[in-house]
Amino acid sequence: MLVTILDVLLAGLLLGGIYALIAMGLSLQYGVARVFNVAHGEFIMIGAMVTWTFYTIVGINPLLSAVISGPVIFVIGFFLYHTLFRYLRTKSITHAAFESNSMLAAFGLLFIIQNIALIIPRWGSEIRGYTYLASPVNIGGAIFAANRLVTLLVAVVIGLAFYLFLMRTRMGKAIRAAAQDAITARLMGININLVLALCFGLGALMAGLAGVLISMCYPIHATMGLEYTIIAIIVIVLGGLGNIPGSFLGGFILGLVGSVVTYFEPGLALVAYYLIFMLLLILRPAGIIGK
Amino acid sequence: MKKFTIPLVILLICSLLVIGCTTKTTTPATSTSGTASPTSVKTKDKILIGMSRSLSGPLAQIGDSAFRPIYETLIPEWNAGGGIYVAEYGKKLPIELKIYDDKSDTGTMVKNLEKLILDDKVDFIFPPVGTAMIFAAAPIANKYNKLLLTAEGGATQLKDALPGMPYVFINLSFSDWYEVPVLGQLLQSKGAKTAYVIYIEDLHGIEYSGVAGRELPKYGVEILKAKSVPPDIKDLSTILKDAQASGADAFLAFAYPDQVMLATKQAMELGYNPKAFLGGPGVNFGFYHTTFKDAVNGVLGWTVASPKQSPELKAMFDKLYAGKPEELQDYWGHPCYYAAMEVFKQAVEKAGTLDNTKIRDVIATSHFQTVLGDVYYTGQLLDKESHPGEVGQWQNGVYEVVGGKKPTAEFIYPKPAWPK
Numbered sequence: 001m002l003v004t005i006l007d008v009l010l011a012g013l014l015l016g017g018i019y020a021l022i023a024m025g026l027s028l029q030y031g032v033a034r035v036f037n038v039a040h041g042e043f044i045m046i047g048a049m050v051t052w053t054f055y056t057i058v059g060i061n062p063l064l065s066a067v068i069s070g071p072v073i074f075v076i077g078f079f080l081y082h083t084l085f086r087y088l089r090t091k092s093i094t095h096a097a098f099e100s101n102s103m104l105a106a107f108g109l110l111f112i113i114q115n116i117a118l119i120i121p122r123w124g125s126e127i128r129g130y131t132y133l134a135s136p137v138n139i140g141g142a143i144f145a146a147n148r149l150v151t152l153l154v155a156v157v158i159g160l161a162f163y164l165f166l167m168r169t170r171m172g173k174a175i176r177a178a179a180q181d182a183i184t185a186r187l188m189g190i191n192i193n194l195v196l197a198l199c200f201g202l203g204a205l206m207a208g209l210a211g212v213l214i215s216m217c218y219p220i221h222a223t224m225g226l227e228y229t230i231i232a233i234i235v236i237v238l239g240g241l242g243n244i245p246g247s248f249l250g251g252f253i254l255g256l257v258g259s260v261v262t263y264f265e266p267g268l269a270l271v272a273y274y275l276i277f278m279l280l281l282i283l284r285p286a287g288i289i290g291k
Numbered sequence: 292m293k294k295f296t297i298p299l300v301i302l303l304i305c306s307l308l309v310i311g312c313t314t315k316t317t318t319p320a321t322s323t324s325g326t327a328s329p330t331s332v333k334t335k336d337k338i339l340i341g342m343s344r345s346l347s348g349p350l351a352q353i354g355d356s357a358f359r360p361i362y363e364t365l366i367p368e369w370n371a372g373g374g375i376y377v378a379e380y381g382k383k384l385p386i387e388l389k390i391y392d393d394k395s396d397t398g399t400m401v402k403n404l405e406k407l408i409l410d411d412k413v414d415f416i417f418p419p420v421g422t423a424m425i426f427a428a429a430p431i432a433n434k435y436n437k438l439l440l441t442a443e444g445g446a447t448q449l450k451d452a453l454p455g456m457p458y459v460f461i462n463l464s465f466s467d468w469y470e471v472p473v474l475g476q477l478l479q480s481k482g483a484k485t486a487y488v489i490y491i492e493d494l495h496g497i498e499y500s501g502v503a504g505r506e507l508p509k510y511g512v513e514i515l516k517a518k519s520v521p522p523d524i525k526d527l528s529t530i531l532k533d534a535q536a537s538g539a540d541a542f543l544a545f546a547y548p549d550q551v552m553l554a555t556k557q558a559m560e561l562g563y564n565p566k567a568f569l570g571g572p573g574v575n576f577g578f579y580h581t582t583f584k585d586a587v588n589g590v591l592g593w594t595v596a597s598p599k600q601s602p603e604l605k606a607m608f609d610k611l612y613a614g615k616p617e618e619l620q621d622y623w624g625h626p627c628y629y630a631a632m633e634v635f636k637q638a639v640e641k642a643g644t645l646d647n648t649k650i651r652d653v654i655a656t657s658h659f660q661t662v663l664g665d666v667y668y669t670g671q672l673l674d675k676e677s678h679p680g681e682v683g684q685w686q687n688g689v690y691e692v693v694g695g696k697k698p699t700a701e702f703i704y705p706k707p708a709w710p711k
Contacts, residue, residue, distance in 0.1 A: 004532075129582040145561070219549055223351070258526075259526065266518055266520045269524065
């Protein structure tokens with residue numbers, strides 16, 4: 001019985017690590033840059049498919065490929081904000097108008113990225129996967145693949161590193177200021193365009209890194225993005241919009257809830273996610289640790 | 292208002308681009324531009340076939356690898372030979388395909404089909420992607436008296452509705468149409484007594500688990516547990532551990548490639564080695580083998596044919612797969628769709644007309660010589676005697692037929708353990 005409980009809890013934490021990483025990225029993009037990026041999952045897909053390509057065709061280690069694909073995805077995100085979303089922001093009269101315009105643009109981005117992925121040779125629409133660090137590891141009787149433990153470790157390290165970046169650096173402080181009030185932050189001398197583009201780029205980077213980790217553990221394909229975007233949306237509502245530590249914690253909570261429900265009735269896992277989503281919106285719209 | 296103008300214009304342009312990119316017309320090299328009504332005898336110079344296919348969206352994953360390679364191979368081949376001979380016109384008519392993307396949306400598919408039939412005045416319609424789409428397309432085929440030879444999808448529920456839909460002919464094999472009973476025979480022959488079932492919570496999974504619950508006990512195989520899984524499940528480890536703890540002889544995953552690949556990967560990682568491991572659809576695709584290589588030795592899936600069963604089948608598989616990546620291979624669907632296309636051509640030639648009703652009668656009552664051998668329809672279903680195989684098993688990189696009419700290899704039981 002104890003082993004079963006450990007099994008379920010660990011499975012939840014392992015899944016939660018990935019959810020946390022995905023949600024932190026979207027939280028940055030929506031909470032700070034104010035772009036409700038429904039194409040967030042497409043950056044996860046790019047990270048996953050690039051890693052698969054590097055590993056199966058070129059033979060590059062998945063974790064090493066993150067070092068190559070991560071900066072590229074960051075630059076793509078950074079320039080997307082600097083061009084498309086910055087333009088929309090300057091042309092939108094109100095914040096609300098910008099949020100709706102940017103969401104529409106993100107929808108377009110979703111279809112464009114997804115369709116490009118579908119026509120890339122070898123990516124196509126088939127399901128892909130590879131085996132890496134698949135050996136079983138025994139933790140107190142609960143058995144898990146080594147790759148999933150690596151995934152959790154990497155997610156936690158990235159989450160903590162980013163938290164320290166936010167709390168201990170000048171740029172981190174600028175990001176927090178921009179998240180609270182972009183106009184006042186700008187009046188205080190913060191280069192707001194740079195900060196917001198940086199947030200969008202960092203959000204894309206986290207999605208890309210999550211994609212790398214997902215490709216190590218789960219089957220992947222060119223149209224996988226949207227399902228992860230939906231999970232990220234649920235998690236950022238759980239953690240509080242724009243609350244980075246909340247998103248990190250929310251990812252783990254959702255992973256645990258999913259794992260427990262799956263143990264009893266797998267078909268109800270998604271129902272549980274949406275139930276949490278609805279209850280939070282009704283009872284605590286600021287999220288579990290929001291003010 | 293101005294603030295919305297630019298995004299709306301961009302959205303409009305993107306929409307037009309998407310529509311432009313995904314509406315595809317394949318014109319035969321030999322066709323000439325028609326200036327008169329397509330129904331005019333004197334000017335009939337081509338057969339126009341319309342399709343609503345899921346070229347984008349979630350179903351594109353299935354459609355692109357299933358029926359698409361078949362029509363993209365056969366139509367140019369037929370056109371290179373002049374097309375299909377239609378006695379009514381006294382000549383061979385080349386085929387022109389008109390394809391609209393339904394973006395995996397049933398409502399769009401319905402609109403596309405009606406547009407093809409009413410506005411584009413196609414002579415025939417070819418099938419959309421998947422069981423749910425067939426359910427929606429069948430009444431339209433009936434309403435306009437258009438023949439519908441299906442490709443991807445098929446279900447027992449549809450079987451019950453077929454008497455009221457005389458223009459629909461199902462070509463893919465499915466659960467109680469031999470597959471699960473043959474699996475039961477195989478398991479019984481090796482002394483398997485118990486099974487643990489997971490099934491995708493949709494029409495497909497419910498059907499297969501229901502049929503398994505009914506059929507497998509007839510062969511002495513008791514189902515210890517049947518668990519439904521949602522399509523987007525990310526972690527099967529707790530379920531696999533439960534299956535392992537149950538000690539079931541067979542693990543049966545009646546799910547789609549996403550879940551079958553996940554189950555395989557996590558079963559390997561957890562060292563869960565049931566004596567029989569079946570996953571379908573998924574195991575029958577080349578990409579399943581390219582992903583896991585020979586680690587999947589002994590894994591079972593559904594099938595219909597193998598190149599080893601006849602020179603005709605070998606020639607077909609060579610034509611479809613030679614020089615192409617292994618991941619594009621499909622041993623379950625491709626032979627069925629290919630045979631269905633041959634049935635279509637032969638039926639048109641035999642009827643000597645493009646009249647769908649007459650061709651429908653020919654299909655319902657005739658035998659056809661296809662790549663599968665002699666085939667015919669029983670109750671509008673490609674008869675189960677037409678399938679040379681039902682259950683496949685990966686054996687040293689080859690997807691062998693181990694259950695069905697013409698096995699190509701002995702069923703390996705217990706399955707070899709996953710490699711360390």
